[in-house]
Amino acid sequence: MTRVIRSRKTMIAQPKLVSRLALGDDGTVSGFAFDPEAPEQRFTIDILLDGLVLKTVHADAFAPECAEPGRSNTCGFAVSVDTDLLDAARHLSARLANLETPVGQSIDLENDTTSRTDLRPTCKLRWLGGLHFHGWIDSEAIVTLEAIVDGESVAQVRATAWTHIGGDAEGGVSRNVRAFDFHVPQRLADGRVHRILLRKEDGDRLPAAATFVAFPDGLAGMMDVIGGYAAERLRGELYDRLIPASLPLHDYAGWRERFPMPEPQPSPLRLAVVIAGSSGTQQTLASLEAQSHENWTAGAIDGEPLSIDADALLEFLERAASDADHTVVTMAGMSLERTALARIAAAFDSHPDALAMYGDLDFLADDGRIWPLAFPAFDYERLLEQGYCVHLFAVRREALLAAIEAARPDSLYRLFNSLLDQIGPRRADILHLPGALATMPKLDRTTAGALLSAASQSHLLARGIHASVTRQTGNFFPAIRIKRPVSRQRVTVIIPTRDRVSLLQRCLETITPAVERCHADILVVDNDSAHPQTIDFLSDLPRRGIRTLRIEGPFNFARLNNQAAATLDSDTLCLLNNDIEASSDDWLEEMLTRLGEPDVGAVGALLTWPGGVVQHGGVVLGMNFSVAHAFTDRLSDDPGSLDQLLVAHECSAVTAACLATRRSDYLAVGGMDEARFAVALNDVDYCLRLREAGKRIVLTPHAKLIHAESASRGRDNRADRRGRFEHELNLLRARWGEFLNDDPAYNPQLSRDGVPYSGLAWPPGRRTPRYNHPPVAHDLPLGF
Structure with a gap:
């Protein structure tokens, strides 16, 4: 007989939630979760249909109900659910992930006839660093807003541009909304913490706010002025890289006076x-x-x-x-x-x-x-x-x-x-x-x-x-x-996919005219599709002359393309996402003409969201010591900064959502790095390694396609993927080091705070004469 001497049961303290759950007519499930005894705590929420977990979302969005004294205003969530699933279910509920604590009241989908409430965000304000802010408001008309800092009106803001929002990151159906971009006055760069909010012309406050701190000439510059912080200057330099500051382009005259060019060394040259x-x-x-x-x-x-x-x-x-x-x-x-x-x-x-x-x-x-x-x-x-x-x-x-x-x-x-x-x-x-x-x-x-x-x-x-x-x-x-003339060559379009057969169907349907025009082939790389409709569709592709390759295992975008390239004997590869749609039949030919130059290693296309807002106009290095797509604050017919969206031009990198490259070049640099950049940044690293080998990277706006970015696999800023993305970003920083802050395709006088070409760097980067010479990678042993 076994005698129990002592037993201890660990009790998990249940949060005392203030919460709400709501359902919008468009299928948006939204709400908030707040613990008044732990105001800084953030929660991950399970969304359930009939008791089964359908989606998981992080409650870190703005919620109007949380915008009260003593509460954090970023405890809300919003996620889109297929209305067909809602129609087939009986109950909708939510709970804290890994806990049984309910969030809000469950919703009876069969009998609830009360009006549905939609807490989907209607606006967003984002601090880019320094005195620079960017955001959007859900409106078709141009809107004038007032920026309020610590209770004082400091700027008039006009939402005249467009941007694209939607999906799990923004909540609700993808759509175009009015965008704005502004700076607050320089006197607020005083090293103190400030709070900014927005209100409409009629005085109504918008449900968007931010906290910011800015330093004159950067944190490192302020340390130099104050003195006595030499040991901490490295920390200040890192802060200025991660959270750089900028000034508006229209303040250029004053910026020039503040940062004059140094006097050059005397020269005897005639x-x-x-x-x-x-x-x-x-x-x-x-x-x-x-x-x-x-x-x-x-x-x-x-x-x-x-x-x-x-x-x-x-x-x-x-x-x-x-x-x-x-x-x-x-x-x-x-x-x-x-x-x-x-x-x-x-x-x-x-x-x-x-x-x-x-x-x-x-x-x-x-x-x-x-x-x-x-x-x-x-x-x-x-x-x-x-x-x-x-x-x-x-x-x-x-x-x-x-x-x-x-x-x-x-x-x-x-x-x-x-x-x-x-x-x-x-x-x-x-x-x-x-x-x-x-x-x-x-x-x-x-x-x-x-x-x-x-x-x-x-x-x-x-x-x-x-x-x-x-x-x-x-x-x-x-x-x-x-x-340029296109030489006779064998071209294969490689399309990785996993289920989501409607995306693949639309992609193949729209790219076929361009593929046939160039006498190219298509290889669909299936990564563990399991849906019966997808499997039936894939099994029928060989009959249509489209090859398939099945690769099992966790999603690794680099590995899928590497194995596909290894099986082919084509001269040129066109890497293509399955959420790409073509709107013309000449985009592939245009990309191939750019590869007519032997020293061009990769060619990228101008990609737009379904609503016409630019999603990718080339990759700019150094934004917040990271990378960013250029011209995402423009519509597709916008000329871009100094007409760059009218002409082909070089970039340090382009996205592999649509990228043409020679197979020989791909193999010569070892393809994509599947060990270090399995999901994100593999295309940036690949382009930089091509440049290290002496190749140029060209973005052509004459090849224009539609990209429903991350429609197939979701976004990298999801709560469950942030850690992986940050890890890969740190690897990119380790491999390419200072080159990430010295992009030859970008001017050192321009801002590096998240939106390329939107402002002046404060202070400017190095303004010494420079060549467009190849970068040099640092050795990056596996395991570090």
Whole structure:
């Protein structure tokens, strides 16, 4: 007989909840859960139908009922449930996950005739860092809001833009809503904690609030001013990386005064300055007279805007400027900054291997306000389609003379790109000088477009490429579209999938015209689909000429694509998500034309949400010491910052939701890293490893598709996936280090607080001359 000596039963303290559960007409299940005795505690909620757990959601959204003294206002939740499931069930209930504590009152789906309440968020306010805020309000009309900080009205906010919300992260059905972006006054950067809320013009408060703290010139900068915190400065630098600050673009004039370019080192170099064009010559000459660098000789070559006479240019260089080893070429009407020539001379001194260089510019608007034209490090694709860097540049004498003799250029566009006729795009050592060298006059885009079109076509012909060139309408710069010939090649579109057969059906249906146009194949990679309808659909695909490959095991996006690539003998792979829809039949061909350049390693497409808001316009590195999609605050027909969504351009990375790459390049770098980046950031890491191998990454807006991001597997910011995502992000930081904060495709003067191109970095990043050279990865042993 066994005798029980002692027994102890562990009692789990049950939270004393204040909670609510509600159901909206659209199938939104929402509510809140709050423990008044533990106000900072957050809960994970199980949603049950007829006693079975249907979904799990984290209660960390804003809830109006929680916005009271002594309560946290982020204890709400909202999740969308298929209305067909609701119609088939009897009871809807919720409980704390892993506990039996009920949340709110259960809902009788058969007999409850009371009105349903929808707590789905109607607005959101997000602190981006510093004094910068971003958010949305569920409205079709433009809305004017008032920002209130600590009870004081500090800013008027107009929700004029659009953004896309929906799904588990935002609650409810996916939809487009009005977006806003604003900064509060600089006096609030005082190192103190502030609280901000929004209210409408009629005085009604919106259910959105945030807490923020900002430091003048960053936390590290404040430590330097105060003194005595040298040991803590590293911590301050890390804070400034993770929570960077910015200022509005329209404050650029004041920002320039606050962060002037440092005086360059004196240089003995003698410069020849060529002014091309007749209109505005005197303005440019006047700015030359004020230069801090005095060792220069200038000559004006009369003619039409942006045109150049090759014979007159040679005569000037051989006679008046025979002792100048470097030449500065500028369009007439450009007003040079006082230190422009000094900075150019100093850059040639410090970078003796530089073939040519260009710098950022300012633009003077009609109302007298100046705006920054902040460029990337050298971007060959953007040079061809936009000519962004040719309006003021400098070049070594011997290279310039050789280009003039060989190409006989008739415009600044052709003069610049003729430097690359023989050496190609990737090997060119062209230097970018961050910080404005001059103020640029307004362009005649019609004239500029004709000259750019002819110049790019002539340059490509000089390289043996017979491309078609189509002129487009630019908003600031000229814009053209280049289509290189597509060589005969075997192309396979790889589509990983798991159940969700309706997504796959729609994807295959819409991409088929483009696939057939390019004589491509499709490989559907099935990762443990179990739904009978999906299995039936997949079994029928071979009859339609579509191959399938079944791979078992946990979802690992990198592994699925790696194993697919290993089974193929195609020349080109197009990685495609199963939640992609095509709206044209030329997107694949467009991506393949960009791979016509041997040094292009991957090509990405412009992806939009179903409602037309941009979801992906390239990946920008360094946002909050992480990565971010560009232009997600724009509609698909928006030109983007400096017309970037009108022209193909380089990025450091593109998303694998739609990515074309050579199979040989894919295998050469080892494919995607399935051990370290199983689900997220594998595409960013892959693109960076391609760049390390000397390849370029190109985003083309001429290939446009619809992407219901994460419709098939859900979002990475879900409570049950945050840990995995943070782990993979830390691995990316460890492998690529400082390169994540020094994206060559992004300007160091622009903000790094979550929304690319939306503000000015405060303080700016490093503004030293830079090349678009490959990154170098750090060794990252497994297990660390």
